[in-house]
Amino acid sequence: MxxxxxxxxxxxxxxxxxxxxxxxxxxxxxxxxxxxxxxxxxxxxxxxxxxxxxxxxxxxxxxxxxxxxxxxxxxxxxxxxxxxxxxxxxxxxxxxxxxxxxxxxxxxxxxxxxxxxxxxxxxxxxxxxxxxxxxxxxxxxxxxxxxxxxxxxxxxxxxxxxxxxxxxxxxxxxxxxxxxxxxxxxxxxxxVETDFADRVYAKDSMQQPYYIAIGRFSDYKNFDLIIQAFNLLGIPLKIIGTGVEEAKLRKMAKSNIEFVGRVSDEEKHRLWHNSLGYIFAGEDEDFGIVLVESLSHGIPVLAHRSGGPREIIREGKDGMFFDSLNLESFVEKLKEFDQKVRGKKFDTEGSKKHAQKFxxxxxxxxxxxxxxxxxxxxxxxxxxxxxxx
The missing domain is CATH 3.40.50 (Rossmann fold)
Structure with missing residues (x-):
């Protein structure tokens, strides 16, 4: 042949x-x-x-x-x-x-x-x-x-x-x-690049533990929902990215939320690696490469139960799903997720291995x-x- x-x-x-x-x-x-x-x-x-x-x-x-x-x-x-x-x-x-x-x-x-x-x-x-x-x-x-x-x-x-x-x-x-x-x-x-767990990252200088959200600031990514929820709970959040919604989102955010902007891949993964968890509110995502990247760091994910994330996240092991884009409902799920993260209820090492499938x-x-x-x-x-x- x-x-x-x-x-x-x-x-x-x-x-x-x-x-x-x-x-x-x-x-x-x-x-x-x-x-x-x-x-x-x-x-x-x-x-x-x-x-x-x-x-x-x-x-x-x-x-x-x-x-x-x-x-x-x-x-x-x-x-x-x-x-x-x-x-x-x-x-x-x-x-x-x-x-x-x-x-x-x-x-x-x-x-x-x-x-x-x-x-x-x-x-x-x-x-x-x-x-x-x-x-x-x-x-x-x-x-x-x-x-x-x-x-x-x-x-x-x-x-x-x-x-x-x-x-x-x-x-x-x-x-x-x-x-x-x-x-x-x-x-x-x-x-998906999945070798992040093998790299050495400098510890974040921020003393207070934080969550992270990453992506383009467009309407269907639902960053406004994430910001409103973190405003109510007062939990530290770092947001990496830029986009058409940025000015509106910055006006919404309180002092516990930091807009990091566009950073190098190395800095992005350093911040990711040192975070408590990854928050993803996009609806009906085609697949969800960022979710696999998060798992490869051993970082649990809170994601909307729709589209590609359902093929990636093993609920209870790699993170949790939320079903409603209603603010009150999302806040309750975020509280539950935060408790489980701080209680180390997710399988960090198992998530790293699971990520290798992608x-x-x-x-x-x-x-x-x-x-x-x-x-x-x-x-x-x-x-x-x-x-x-």
Whole structure:
């Protein structure tokens, strides 16, 4: 069997988040694979990505192209993004791996090529899930948004049928794929850095024990709920992150809450490692990489009982769930969580071991096996039934 030539397709390369770390791990498996994308901003991608990606192609239609230099087109580019991916020429490759939460899965391939689509989620903005930007909700955009979204939903469904096989990043996303695309998929959880427990971190200078919350300050992450609860209880909280809601959240917070802002990964994990517990109030999260990172530190988690966290947190061992986003109900759960944390009721060492199930090495082994088995099946000759005539 010949060594297949592989290409990777990813929605966009403008932030170094969970989706981009999936691409990094795939590049570890297929180091010579070029990465096709709609837009690439090297300044935001980090050295770990840039050292792996030997060739990045944005094509003739994309925000990095001449086409993308027209302000009117870039402002309303969402409607045109499917064209960027449909116009990529992938004819020289044997295996195409798309990494997608929006349009990358829509690339065009031939029947003799193998296309595997890794789905982080169907586009959240198309199917009623909360997203970071609230601009689409403005009344003056509504008529246009409704028309564009109708077109994009039709395209998105058809695009999801193009891959030979779909891989979901969680059971939660697997259910969305079945509901919106009417397709089966295989769950392979995304890669997570889980070696934090082996590192040595300086003790925090703050004498008073604190909890920690991390993420982008957007509405659906429910940082306002966390802040209101900690205001009432007076328990110290450190918040790491930035975002559109920051000014509003800072006004809400009392003196027991500290906004740390954006910090280096090393400082983030030092603060995390020295915290009492991690508070996560996001609703219907696709997976929840940050929860695995917390467990790898041996830090228990209080999370909303929805979406991906239900696949990660073993209730009573790794932390607790809360069911209601009502402030009074959440405060009671936070009190209970705090008592159990201080009483050392959670299995710290067990959480560290549990986190290893989601490690980068586990992902790479499972994903490579899946891809190469599908490729092997593709190479087998198709036996046609004999005609009795």
């Amino acid at each position: 010949k060594t297949p030539k592989v290409a990777i397709v990813h929605d966009s390369l403008t932030q170094h988040g969970g989706g981009e770390k999936v691409v990094e791990a795939i590049l570890d498996i297929f180091p010579d694979a070029p990465v096709y994308t709609s837009v690439y901003n090297p300044a935001t991608m980090g050295e770990s990505f840039k050292s792996r990606a030997k060739k990045i192609i944005t094509g003739t239609i994309g925000l990095n192209s001449t086409f993308g230099k027209f302000p009117i087109l870039t402002k309303y580019f969402t409607f045109l993004l499917p064209l960027a991916f449909e116009n990529f020429d992938l004819s020289e490759y044997d295996i195409i791996i798309s990494s997608s939460s929006s349009y990358a899965k829509g690339v065009i391939t031939r029947p003799d090529q193998l296309h595997i689509g890794y789905i982080h989620t169907p586009p959240r903005f198309l199917y009623g899930y909360s997203v970071e930007s609230t601009k689409r909700n403005a009344w003056y955009y509504k008529p246009v948004v409704m028309l564009v979204d109708h077109y994009l939903k039709v395209w998105d469904y058809l695009a999801a049928q193009r891959a030979d096989f779909l891989v979901a990043n969680s059971q939660n996303v697997q259910k969305r794929i079945k509901k919106f695309y009417r397709r089966d998929s295989t769950v392979i959880h995304p890669p 490690s980068k090495e586990v992902f790479k082994k499972a994903f490579e096996k899946f891809v190469m088995e599908r490729w092997g099946e593709k190479q087998k000759p198709t036996l046609l039934p004999l005609n009795d005539a």
